[in-house]
Amino acid sequence: MNTLHPLAPHHLPSFVTAPGQTDVLFVAMAIFVLLAVVCIGVFYFKLHALPEHMAHRGQKIQFEIVAVLALIALFTHNHAFWIAALLLALVPLPDFTTPLTSMARSLSRMARHDAMSGEPVAPGAEEPDEPIPAATPPAVAGDAAPAEAGSAEKAGA
Template identity: 45%
Template sequence: MQALTDGGVTRMTPEIHPMAPEHLPRFVAAADGSDYLMTFMIFFVVFVILGLGVAYFTLHAMPEKMAHHSNSTQLQLISVLAMLALFTHNNLFWVGALVLAAFRPPDLITPLNSIAESLRALTTRSPEPAATAPAAAAPATAAPVTKGEPD
């Protein structure tokens, strides 16, 4: 396209400059301002950024989903750790939430409660009556043996 000037007004003609090649690639912008490559790249970058954001938030929600599915007792702790990891970008919180959600901690309270109940039952038990105990004779005490003295 060439620019023609008629009385101060510039018009474009559909002719190609004589130095230009016969065939121009598609990514070269046309004279009307349409740039197909730039339009494609704008949409591509927007969709990639949105996709990465969705993947990031899905990854951060993984410990909470695991805790919901396994009915974990530490669900609130896992949720708080996941939120702390999300807002502080400290991955140690996220790893801690993932470990708590993935592995069930050992139950240490139940055996301790059982021991406490057994001790409570032993201390509140009434003493056995004396009648059922075997009658014991007076204990026989042996005379001390002294050396060197005959009887």
């Protein structure tokens, strides 16, 4: 019996369903809202991880600081941390470790030379057991030995 109530309008909208039937519009809107919430959440997390993705190409310490700032912003809902992470990810930090590593490597190579003779010491060679004697103090001008004085005159002549 598909008869309408006498007081009902004769032209009902298409979204009105008969009693006992499935409301198709409600089901469609429920699925749409569920998908919209999931898509907005994914977009939010992708946007929130943007500073980390940008800092990934930089230095490790910069990446770690940006990641911590982004996590703090996520859990505190304080957008200032996210903005700070984004700005830090955009600014390239100067590389201090490469020159310092180069200096340390050069000093290590210099330290491998024998202190007395200036000859390189083999990497596996043992250190000498006797201590290296301290440098002699410089001679005063009047204390020069006669042999040294004679050699100085020959060099000047």
